[in-house]
Amino acid sequence: MELENPYAPPKAELHESPRQPERTDGWRDGSMLVVPKGAELPDRCLKCNAPAQGYRFVRNLSWLNPLWFILFLMSPLIYIIVYLIIRKRGRVAVGLCQRHRKLRGQAIAIGWLTMLAGVAGILSPVAFPTWNPTIPVFGGIVLLLAGVVGGIVGSQVLIPKRINKEFIWLDKVSPELLAEYPAWPA
Numbered sequence: 001m002e003l004e005n006p007y008a009p010p011k012a013e014l015h016e017s018p019r020q021p022e023r024t025d026g027w028r029d030g031s032m033l034v035v036p037k038g039a040e041l042p043d044r045c046l047k048c049n050a051p052a053q054g055y056r057f058v059r060n061l062s063w064l065n066p067l068w069f070i071l072f073l074m075s076p077l078i079y080i081i082v083y084l085i086i087r088k089r090g091r092v093a094v095g096l097c098q099r100h101r102k103l104r105g106q107a108i109a110i111g112w113l114t115m116l117a118g119v120a121g122i123l124s125p126v127a128f129p130t131w132n133p134t135i136p137v138f139g140g141i142v143l144l145l146a147g148v149v150g151g152i153v154g155s156q157v158l159i160p161k162r163i164n165k166e167f168i169w170l171d172k173v174s175p176e177l178l179a180e181y182p183a184w185p186a
């Protein structure tokens with residue numbers, strides 16, 4: 001936490017917005033929120049701007065320029081090694097309201113249930129040897145993948161679109177929350 005300096009000039013004058021809120025540093029860059037690494041955002045839900053009631057969602061984020069994906073197509077193993085060496089990392093703490101916490105929990109639960117249903121489908125020929133296994137096994141694989149992807153996407157709160165030495169760009173942020181930040185000085 002930063003100590004308040006009572007002799008510091010008022011920060012509000014630096015910004016154009018008349019509804020100057022008590023924000024930590026942060027800027028809006030198009031539809032993205034730019035925050036310094038290690039930032040703890042105010043007590044507002046990142047997704048809907050509702051009060052977060054003190055709850056903070058904290059994550060260490062990793063990001064690698066998507067151009068490196070070309071390397072993945074050539075060699076997934078080398079890509080993973082390169083990713084682990086040169087990925088950019090940064091930590092951020094954001095507020096999340098009760099409703100969005102619940103939605104995240106539901107997405108994780110639905111993802112797991114879908115994966116379990118997929119596993120049941122894949123294993124069903126063992127329990128019912130007389131069945132034609134094609135449909136339950138194929139359907140099971142689809143459900144398993146859908147559960148993994150759906151669970152990951154549905155539970156993802158922080159979506160880094162870029163990380164550099166100092167800052168993190170976050171996507172899928174509440175437009176109302178975003179509107180309260182000054183524009184990113186390009």
Ligand SMILES: [Zn+2]
Pocket residue numbers: 045046047048049050096097098099100
């Ligand atoms: Zn919310």
